[in-house]
Amino acid sequence: MPTISISEAKEQYDAVIVGSGAGGGQMAYSLTLAGLKCVVLEAGRSYNPYTETPMFNRPDQAPLGGTSTPDKDMGFWDATVDGGWDVPGEPYTQGSDDKKRRFTWWRARMMGGRTNHWGRISLRNGPYDFKPYSYDGLGFDWPISYEEVKPYYDKVEMLIGVHGTNEGLENVPDSPPGVLQPPPKGRIGDLLTQKAGKKVGVPVVPIHRAVLTKPLAADTIPAKLHPGNKKAQEIVAKSMRSRAACFYATSCGRGCSIGATYQSTIVHLPPAEETGNLDIIANAHVREVETGPDGKATGVVFIDKTTGKEERVKGKVVILAASSGETVRIMLNSRSNRHPEGVANGSGIVGRYITDTAAMGLQGQIPALENLPPHNEDGAGGSHFYSPWWGHEAQRKGKLDFPRGYHIEVGSTRNMPGGNSPVSMRYLRGLYGTKLKEEARRYYGSFITLASRGEMIPNEDSFAEIDPKVKDKWGVPVVRWHWKWSDYELNMALHAERTFAEIFDAMGGKATRPLAKSGHDILRPGGNVKHEVGGARMGFTPKDSVCNKWSQTWDVKNLFLCDASTFVSNPDKNPTLTIMALAWRCADYIIEQSAKGNL
Amino acid sequence: MKTEREQSRISRRDIIKWFTAAAAVSQFGPALSFGQGAVGAEGYGQDPKVAGIFKPGDHWPLTLTSSQRKTVTALADTILPEDEYGPAASSLRVPDFVDEWVSAPYPRQQAARKKILPGLKDIEELSLNLEGERFSGLSLKLRAKLLDRVTGEGSKDALAKRVAGFLHEFTSICMGAYYGTPAGWKAIGYVGNVPSPTFNGPPQEVLDRVGVTQTVK
Numbered sequence: 001m002p003t004i005s006i007s008e009a010k011e012q013y014d015a016v017i018v019g020s021g022a023g024g025g026q027m028a029y030s031l032t033l034a035g036l037k038c039v040v041l042e043a044g045r046s047y048n049p050y051t052e053t054p055m056f057n058r059p060d061q062a063p064l065g066g067t068s069t070p071d072k073d074m075g076f077w078d079a080t081v082d083g084g085w086d087v088p089g090e091p092y093t094q095g096s097d098d099k100k101r102r103f104t105w106w107r108a109r110m111m112g113g114r115t116n117h118w119g120r121i122s123l124r125n126g127p128y129d130f131k132p133y134s135y136d137g138l139g140f141d142w143p144i145s146y147e148e149v150k151p152y153y154d155k156v157e158m159l160i161g162v163h164g165t166n167e168g169l170e171n172v173p174d175s176p177p178g179v180l181q182p183p184p185k186g187r188i189g190d191l192l193t194q195k196a197g198k199k200v201g202v203p204v205v206p207i208h209r210a211v212l213t214k215p216l217a218a219d220t221i222p223a224k225l226h227p228g229n230k231k232a233q234e235i236v237a238k239s240m241r242s243r244a245a246c247f248y249a250t251s252c253g254r255g256c257s258i259g260a261t262y263q264s265t266i267v268h269l270p271p272a273e274e275t276g277n278l279d280i281i282a283n284a285h286v287r288e289v290e291t292g293p294d295g296k297a298t299g300v301v302f303i304d305k306t307t308g309k310e311e312r313v314k315g316k317v318v319i320l321a322a323s324s325g326e327t328v329r330i331m332l333n334s335r336s337n338r339h340p341e342g343v344a345n346g347s348g349i350v351g352r353y354i355t356d357t358a359a360m361g362l363q364g365q366i367p368a369l370e371n372l373p374p375h376n377e378d379g380a381g382g383s384h385f386y387s388p389w390w391g392h393e394a395q396r397k398g399k400l401d402f403p404r405g406y407h408i409e410v411g412s413t414r415n416m417p418g419g420n421s422p423v424s425m426r427y428l429r430g431l432y433g434t435k436l437k438e439e440a441r442r443y444y445g446s447f448i449t450l451a452s453r454g455e456m457i458p459n460e461d462s463f464a465e466i467d468p469k470v471k472d473k474w475g476v477p478v479v480r481w482h483w484k485w486s487d488y489e490l491n492m493a494l495h496a497e498r499t500f501a502e503i504f505d506a507m508g509g510k511a512t513r514p515l516a517k518s519g520h521d522i523l524r525p526g527g528n529v530k531h532e533v534g535g536a537r538m539g540f541t542p543k544d545s546v547c548n549k550w551s552q553t554w555d556v557k558n559l560f561l562c563d564a565s566t567f568v569s570n571p572d573k574n575p576t577l578t579i580m581a582l583a584w585r586c587a588d589y590i591i592e593q594s595a596k597g598n599l
Numbered sequence: 600m601k602t603e604r605e606q607s608r609i610s611r612r613d614i615i616k617w618f619t620a621a622a623a624v625s626q627f628g629p630a631l632s633f634g635q636g637a638v639g640a641e642g643y644g645q646d647p648k649v650a651g652i653f654k655p656g657d658h659w660p661l662t663l664t665s666s667q668r669k670t671v672t673a674l675a676d677t678i679l680p681e682d683e684y685g686p687a688a689s690s691l692r693v694p695d696f697v698d699e700w701v702s703a704p705y706p707r708q709q710a711a712r713k714k715i716l717p718g719l720k721d722i723e724e725l726s727l728n729l730e731g732e733r734f735s736g737l738s739l740k741l742r743a744k745l746l747d748r749v750t751g752e753g754s755k756d757a758l759a760k761r762v763a764g765f766l767h768e769f770t771s772i773c774m775g776a777y778y779g780t781p782a783g784w785k786a787i788g789y790v791g792n793v794p795s796p797t798f799n800g801p802p803q804e805v806l807d808r809v810g811v812t813q814t815v816k
């Protein structure tokens with residue numbers, strides 16, 4: 001993406017957007033297409049998926065076969081630039097030494113943020129998910145309903161392209177006819193899991209992922225997305241035509257050089273750039289939001305990482321979309337006489353009620369899958385099937401010892417070998433020679449991985465604050481994380497463990513490890529699924545929340561939060577589709593309110 | 600079949616580069632002598648050029664001595680020999696990979712180095728004890744016989760037990776290398792990494808074997 005330096009920036013922008021990932025990208029797209037002059041400040045470097053993605057590179061062409069290292073936590077080809085579990089010189093700290101209370105934080109410092117390498121799983125929250133307190137008395141309700149967000153889910157799905165099916169399941173909304181793209185065929189492990197799922201009462205259906213299985217309908221969709229805006233329609237149609245459909249090879253985690261998958265750098269930023277209304281400043285590490293005497297935001301202060309100098313940009317509206325944890329950090333670091341506890345923090349809620357996905361996984365070895373005739377299972381670069389949560393009825397009858405639910409992501413294992421042994425060495429102990437090769441071939445692809453992704457209930461012990469002692473290398477105080485899983489999540493993890501064992505059993509297979517007795521043994525640490533949300537939740541009043549239902553902070557009316565920091569709860573549905581839907585909705589509100597002179 | 604030396608992709612320029620790097624490390628950092636101790640190189644960082652085509656030695660110096668590489672080659676070719684499934688490990692450059700692995704500056708690889716280097720010594724010693732000859736000098740048949748003695752059941756002396764543990768780790772590294780190549784893919788039955796306008800799912804033969812039907816039309 002083309003970028004400018006601070007010396008080329010305008011005196012004032014209609015909107016200053018911090019972050020270029022799912023939230024920031026969506027805001028840049030929606031606002032610039034509506035004619036607003038915007039600047040995006042991105043802490044990382046510029047990135048071009050069309051030229052930088054290692055599409056067909058093989059393990060024998062990469063260091064250590066491409067296996068993961070502390071420099072590249074998810075393997076050499078993973079699209080993450082300058083990030084991962086650690087960002088050198090930019091630490092975060094833990095509120096407790098207790099291992100069970102550890103928080104892990106995945107950050108990417110690059111144009112497009114984590115959308116370059118995310119899993120592309122794109123699920124809508126359902127009606128219950130927006131009213132969880134009303135549903136079971138736990139947590140809090142959102143100030144919006146599914147019906148209010150639905151038109152934006154429709155628009156985002158049409159824009160980014162999501163494959164999947166409408167199954168009519170409880171709390172799993174269908175998309176309008178014609179919106180979803182056709183799902184890819186089931187892999188052998190998917191189909192076997194589906195069959196076994198039937199035996200144990202777990203529905204297994206095609207998953208929804210932001211991957212094009214056919215070209216987008218560039219002649220019809222743009223008019224639905226931008227009615228009455230000819231210029232926007234033309235730009236979006238051109239952008240859609242530049243994206244090819246998936247060619248069923250290469251893992252999406254590397255990024256996609258043919259534009260078949262949603263990355264902010266493929267779908268959001270190029271059309272925004274094309275409007276001529278967007279400036280992007282890369283390597284801009286935002287420290288704080290500045291406010292004027294009237295209490296309104298005037299712009300942001302950032303460190304230009306190329307010079308180390310402090311710089312400013314001004315805007316009529318400021319939008320934070322730096323990812324929920326970074327947005328909280330910027331808000332808490334924005335202290336002034338008027339905002340002594342951080343900007344827009346009159347409620348004292350900034351940093352509170354952070355949740356992640358409660359996740360665990362179990363692998364099964366399935367004799368029926370041994371020694372299968374070789375066949376291509378690359379598919380659409382990620383999971384093809386999943387199980388939406390099926391236990392509502394059992395919960396209503398009081399049969400389960402946890403609230404809410406989890407979905408299951410099905411993982412096949414006939415994927416590209418190399419780097420590590422393609423079969424766990426447990427199955428090959430003591431072997432060598434032709435016998436080793438025979439056994440490797442026998443077991444290869446005979447494993448199925450089931451991963452549970454469950455809802456965590458917000459609690460008082462899981463929050464982020466500013467560490468009073470530690471600063472990053474730019475002199476900006478860092479986040480200190482506090483974490484605690486409750487019995488709800490621990491019990492849910494054990495339920496998933498037992499369910500997975502039953503599914504493996506129903507297909508004549510067996511778990512590859514002994515089953516856990518405690519949820520702590522299997523639940524991944526907080527943050528580990530990279531679905532950390534909350535910290536500046538939306539709500540009904542300035543007392544119980546940081547922003548209103550438009551993602552507009554109560555205290556500073558021209559400050560908006562457009563990442564997952566505004567989330568009130570963290571349904572099992574992965575957050576990114578909702579981040580984009582809420583951002584688009586917020587953009588429409590900004591456009592309308594700006595036109596009325598209300599900001 | 601070509602010998603490993605004939606195929607080596609390690610250029611003279613690379614060798615000079617590593618020696619210079621090693622000299623720099625030993626002047627200013629912990630002493631480094633090839634084939635021993637920890638490696639002094641740096642990793643590729645968090646923003647390497649990922650779209651490039653690389654070979655062992657491109658990111659950090661390789662550190663095995665030629666004698667260690669001989670053992671590695673003989674052992675890798677015993678573990679993954681030429682047979683009906685595919686070629687021998689050394690013709691797929693597995694020894695280069697092993698060298699890259701044990702020379703890498705990352706914790707997992709450094710831990711492996713601590714087992715692999717003494718293991719290479721141990722297996723040579725065991726070979727001398729049992730066969731009166733260096734392992735790398737034995738025929739494939741005798742090398743296999745030695746591995747049988749080490750991996751088989753029954754009581755073993757401390758040296759043989761150590762060698763068994765080392766073999767497990769060494770085999771694992773070789774597997775990662777061997778099966779990361781097109782010939783390795785063929786050997787294990789991986790088909791893919793080729794673009795296709797459609798994804799047809801498992802063929803009928805596979806569906807029938809497993810007893811399922813395709814549910815996505």
Ligand SMILES: Cc1cc2nc3c(=O)[nH]c(=O)nc-3n(C[C@H](O)[C@H](O)[C@H](O)COP(=O)(O)OP(=O)(O)OC[C@H]3O[C@@H](n4cnc5c(N)ncnc54)[C@H](O)[C@@H]3O)c2cc1C
Nearest residue numbers: 019021022023043113114119120121286323563574575576
């Ligand atoms: C491996 C992986 C798999 C995932 N899979 C899925 C999935 O399948 N489905 C799903 O829904 N979600 C998934 N996620 C989560 C998804 O990536 C995030 O929900 C999404 O990217 C969040 O969007 P965002 O805009 O809030 O933040 P990001 O995408 O993280 O973007 C934030 C941007 O802000 C920049 N920034 C941060 N701080 C500052 C600052 N101080 N100044 C300026 N810029 C700053 C960052 O550099 C970054 O570019 C996955 C994440 C990972 C890591």
Ligand code: SF4
Nearest residue numbers: 246247252256380381
């Ligand atoms: S699987 Fe498809 S969408 Fe994913 S990277 Fe490959 S071509 Fe792109």
